[in-house]
Amino acid sequence: MTATAFTPRVFSGIQPSGGLTLGNYLGALRRFVDMQDAGTHECIFCVVDLHALTTWQAPDKLHAQTREAAAAFIAAGIDPSRSILFNQAAVPEHAQLAWLFNCVARMGWMRRMTQWKDKAGKNSEEASLGLFAYPALMAADILAYHATHVPVGEDQKQHLELTRDIAAKFNHDYGQDFFPITEPVIGGPAARVMSLRDGTKKMSKSDPSDMSRINLSDDADTIAQKFRKARTDPEPLPETYGELKDRPEARNLVDILAGLQGRTSEEVMGDVAGQGWGQFKPYLAEVAVETLGPITTEMNRLMADPAEIDRTLGAGALRAREIASPILAKTMDIMGIVRSV
Ligand code: AMP
Numbered sequence: 001m002t003a004t005a006f007t008p009r010v011f012s013g014i015q016p017s018g019g020l021t022l023g024n025y026l027g028a029l030r031r032f033v034d035m036q037d038a039g040t041h042e043c044i045f046c047v048v049d050l051h052a053l054t055t056w057q058a059p060d061k062l063h064a065q066t067r068e069a070a071a072a073f074i075a076a077g078i079d080p081s082r083s084i085l086f087n088q089a090a091v092p093e094h095a096q097l098a099w100l101f102n103c104v105a106r107m108g109w110m111r112r113m114t115q116w117k118d119k120a121g122k123n124s125e126e127a128s129l130g131l132f133a134y135p136a137l138m139a140a141d142i143l144a145y146h147a148t149h150v151p152v153g154e155d156q157k158q159h160l161e162l163t164r165d166i167a168a169k170f171n172h173d174y175g176q177d178f179f180p181i182t183e184p185v186i187g188g189p190a191a192r193v194m195s196l197r198d199g200t201k202k203m204s205k206s207d208p209s210d211m212s213r214i215n216l217s218d219d220a221d222t223i224a225q226k227f228r229k230a231r232t233d234p235e236p237l238p239e240t241y242g243e244l245k246d247r248p249e250a251r252n253l254v255d256i257l258a259g260l261q262g263r264t265s266e267e268v269m270g271d272v273a274g275q276g277w278g279q280f281k282p283y284l285a286e287v288a289v290e291t292l293g294p295i296t297t298e299m300n301r302l303m304a305d306p307a308e309i310d311r312t313l314g315a316g317a318l319r320a321r322e323i324a325s326p327i328l329a330k331t332m333d334i335m336g337i338v339r340s341v
C-alpha cells in the first residue's frame with residue numbers, strides 16, 4: 001500500500017443540545033477560529049443535530065438551538081465564505097456513511113467508550129441505540145470529508161481514537177489506503193473547562209445547575225454573579241501554578257482566565273499570585289465579559305434573522321455535499337455496494 005497524500009482539512013462539530021457554554025467556546029470554537037485564520041487547512045464546521053437526537057430533544061427547541069449554535073460559530077469568528085458551515089442532517093452522506101461504519105466498528109469498541117458509560121449510566125437498557133452508535137456517526141462526520149485534523153476538547157479524545165480505529169480497520173479489511181488516520185488537535189489551558197460548582201466535573205450544557213456554567217447567552221451581570229458564587233477553597237492563590245495541583249476549583253478559574261487571555265496558565269499566575277478571591281473573581285469576570293460580550297451581542301443580532309441563518313447553513317450544506325458525495329460513493333464501491341448516481 002502506498003501512502004495517500006490527503007488534503008489538509010479540518011472538521012469539527014458541536015451538538016445543538018442546549019445553549020453553548022464557555023467550555024465550548026474555549027475548548028472548541030475559539031480554536032476553530034484560530035485554525036480557520038491560520039489559512040493552512042480547508043475548514044469544515046458542523047452543527048451536529050443528528051447527534052443531539054441521541055437524547056430526547058423537544059422539536060421546537062431543537063430548531064432554535066441549531067440556529068443558535070450556527071450563530072455562535074459566526075459570532076465567534078467563523079466566516080461562512082472561508083469555512084464551510086452547515087447542519088449535519090442537511091448532508092445525508094453523514095447518516096449513510098455512519099451505517100457503513102456501524103458494520104465496521106465492533107460492539108466491544110463502543111462499550112468501552114467512557115461517554116457512553118457516563119451518559120447511559122445504570123440504565124443502559126433504556127438508552128437509545130443511537131447513543132450507543134454515536135461514535136460511528138462521529139467517525140462518519142470526519143471521514144466523509146477525509147479530514148486530517150480535528151480540533152476538540154479533551155472529552156472527545158477517546159471518540160477520535162475510535163475514529164482512527166474505524167479508518168484503520170476499513171483500510172485493512174478492504175486492502176486500501178482510503179481513509180486518513182485523523183490527528184486530534186487538543187490542547188491549551190482550556191481543553192477541559194470544569195464546572196463552576198464542582199472542579200472534578202466538566203462544564204456542560206446539560207448540567208441541571210445553570211450556576212455550574214457560563215452560557216454564551218449570559219449577560220454581564222449573570223457572568224459576574226456566576227464567578228462570584230463559583231466554588232473555591234478558602235486559600236488565596238499561591239505563587240506558582242504547580243501549587244494548584246490538588247486545588248481543582250482554583251486551578252479551573254486560573255485556566256479559564258488563561259484561556260480567555262490566550263496565554264498559558266503559568267504566565268497568568270505571574271500576574272495573580274497571592275490574590276484572594278475577592279480580588280481575583282471580579283477581575284476574571286471583567287475579562288470574561290470583555291471577551292464574551294461582543295460575541296453575545298453579535299449572536300443576538302444574527303438570531304433576529306433566522307431565515308438568513310438557514311440560508312447560510314443551506315449554502316454550506318451544498319458545498320459540504322460536493323466533498324462528501326464522491327467519498328461516500330467510493331466507499332460504497334470499495335465495499336461492493338452498487339450505487340447509481
Ligand atoms: P458538545 O457540546 O459536547 O457538542 O462539544 C462540542 C465541543 O466543545 C467539543 O470539541 C468538546 O470537546 C468541546 N467542549 C465541550 N465542553 C467542554 C469543556 N467543558 N471544556 C473544554 N471543551 C469542551
Ligand code: TRP
Pocket residue numbers: 011012013014015048051137138141142150151152156159
Ligand atoms: N461528539 C462531539 C461532542 O459531543 C461532537 C461531534 C460530533 C464532533 N461529530 C464530530 C466533534 C466530529 C468533532 C468531529 O462534543
